[in-house]
Amino acid sequence: MKEPINLINPDMYHAGNIEIIAHIRGKNEFYKLSPVLSQITWSGDIKSPSRTLEFDFLKGVTDDRVREIGLVVGSTVCMYEDDKELFRGTVTDISRATNNNEIRVTSHDIGYILGKDEVSFNFVNTTACDIAKAILKGSKGQMQLTYGKLAVAGTKITKMFIGVSRYDAIMSAYTTHSKADKSHKKYMIEVDLDKINVIEKGIVKLKITFDERVNIENADYKESISGMVNHVMVVDEKGNIIKSKSSKDYGTVFKTITKIIEQGKDKTVTDEEINKEFKSIEKTCSLSGYGNTSCKAGYKVQVKDSHTGLVGEFYIDKDKHTWSGGVYNIDLDLNFDNIMDEKDAGKDEQKESSTSSSVSTMGTDWGHGITADMINKVLKGKLAGRGAEYIKWGNAYKVNPLLIALIQRKETGTNFNSRLARECNNFGGITADPLYKKKSGRFVIYPSIEVGVERHFRLVSVKYLHDWGKRSIDAIMAVYAPVSDGNNTSGYIAEMKSWYQQFSGRVWNNSLLGTGVANEQEAHNNITVYSSTNSGNGSLSWNGIQFENPRQMRIVQFAYSMIGKGRYTWGGHGSPYRSDCSGFVHFCYASAGINIGWTTADQRYNGRQIPLNQIKPGDFVVMSSAASGSGRHVVLYVGNGQIIHNGGPSGAPITKRSLYTTGWYTVRRCW
Secondary structure (H helix, E strand, O other): OOOOOOOOOHHHHOOOOEEEEEEOOOOOOEEEOHHHEEEEEEEEEOOOOOOEEEEEEEHHHHHHHHHHHOOOOOOEEEEEEOOEEEEEEEEEEEEEOOOOOEEEEEEEEOHHHHHHOEEEEEEEEEEHHHHHHHHHHOOOOOOOOOEEEEOOOOOEEEEEEEEEEHHHHHHHHHHHHHHHOOOOOOEEEEEEOOEEEEEEOOOOEEEEEEEOOOOEEEEEEEEEOOOOEOEEEEEOOOOOEEEEEEOOOOOOOOOOOEEEEEOOOOOOOOHHHHHHHOEOOEEEEEEEEOOOOOOOOOOEEEEEEOOOOEEEEEEEEEEEEEEEOOEEEEEEEEEOOOOOOOOOOOEOOOOOOOOOOOOOOOOOOOOOOOOHHHHHOOOOHHHOOOHHHHHHHHHHHOEOHHHHHHHHHHHHOOOOOOHHHHHHOOOOOOOOOOOOOOEEOOEEOOOOHHHHHHHHHHHHHHHHHHHOOOOOHHHHHHHHOOHHHOOOHHHHHHHHHHHHHHHHOOOOOHHHOEOOOOOHHHHHHOOOOOOOOEOOOOOEEEOOEEEOOHHHHHHHHHHHHOOOOOEEOOOOOOEOOEEOHHHHHHHHHHOOOOOOOOOHHHHOOOOEEEOHHHOOOOOEEEEEOOOOOOOEEEEEEEEOOEEEEOOOOOOOOOEEEEOOOOOOEEEEEOO
């Protein structure tokens, strides 16, 4: 006797009343379309950010109505089930053909924008969740997308996305986190009407069950080893075997099926990359039957079909719901495994190109995996906690930031508390600098910690790497501790390499050094913007002020750091703390690597002239002044109608006040 079929809740195996409502583009009119539709299809896929709604009109019945309604691409359509809205989207296609009697309308929800819209972002040590927020917000001129739930993902990621779709960028970030996180959770994007969610995939288990005795019309299960790979060899450019790895899966079937990977000179093939090439048995399964609209891609469902062997919990990869002729049907592609639409878009770093290193080939990780936390374990004293700043300048100047920190440790002591560090903000033992002339003995004095750190990056990057071509740690250390001065240079080098392994966990090799840049301007063009200075929409902001580029922002930041400091000193050029009006503005620009001259006579003709009503933060104004010995005064505009200047009288500090002009004036822009 057969076991009776248990239909505890038969309503679970069919959809409610479906209604399609169209809002015509350009009109405040709404139309119920369901009565004139011959078929409705609603579908989704774990590898697509959007769900699709398609419906068909029969021409003979509806031509006049369609023409009257005025349904066009760009119109909004919504699908309701018993007054609950399931889908909201935009008509993207309307197709007609002479060989049939139908008009087909295709629409997609807001996830469609994620797959089509491209972005340009640089992220350094940013979580996948924060990356998703910035990408959904978009850059200036892009549509800002609302988000609801964003799965927590704490792995710090460094990625540069240029011309990458929003979907690929977000999924790349979550793929990186999934691989790094020990839990190995899987993620997907889900649209909730007008909100974008990033959710953990496969944790929602549907209440509905697909059973051969109840609601399965057809099931299909296939196994195949036609794509099997059980042996991987890594070879060099000449075909010499570097590494070989085998898998025992199905090895007795075809003996050995080998995949060859060629390894380039500048990159080592990892075990993870090798393991990706192994292909075992391929299993595909699908079913069609009766269910309800809760059956969507990314969810788990219970299946029992003894004939095909589909028994247990399965993950839905694709779903298609069809309403036609009064019949509702579901088609599902199922998977034994909880897979993720893994993406690897964007660039982790840019290797040195074969062209001149003066050409910008910026990457986003010139530390080759060095993190701010690693550097913070090195930095002490005045530099404690500034690891993110080192990452920033390392990427800007294309040099390993941990190496810079370790050189400074050697130069200023384990606690970074030498006299040079304490009194001169000189952490690299720098004895000559084209922008800063004031010295203490042989060594340059820098006006701030920030300037001192950057100028050390500049020295190693521009002078040692680019100008002098010192492409090894041995060559650089030989400059810092030359044998001619009685130093144990080899011991110095060994110590640096030992420290590098201690703080990074990686053995030093000279490919980790970096390439350097030609000058400060190139470095400032390369600056990656951190969350503390990135408004999230692709523009730069700081202290409520918007900027067009990092150099402009740096000028204003330096000016703000000097408010209330210094003493007005006529003709003072040695330090911003003892400078006049033009000397102060010179130091503001010098902090961004820009030389505008020392005097108002130089500055009044530098850069290009800007109308006063178009003045922007970082511009300066040279004007006539009866109180000045030169007959001129210069002030720096910092935004919001404010300036910062060194206005005297003698001994007075640098101040902030409202913008003003006297007599003749000229507004100059040099950033």
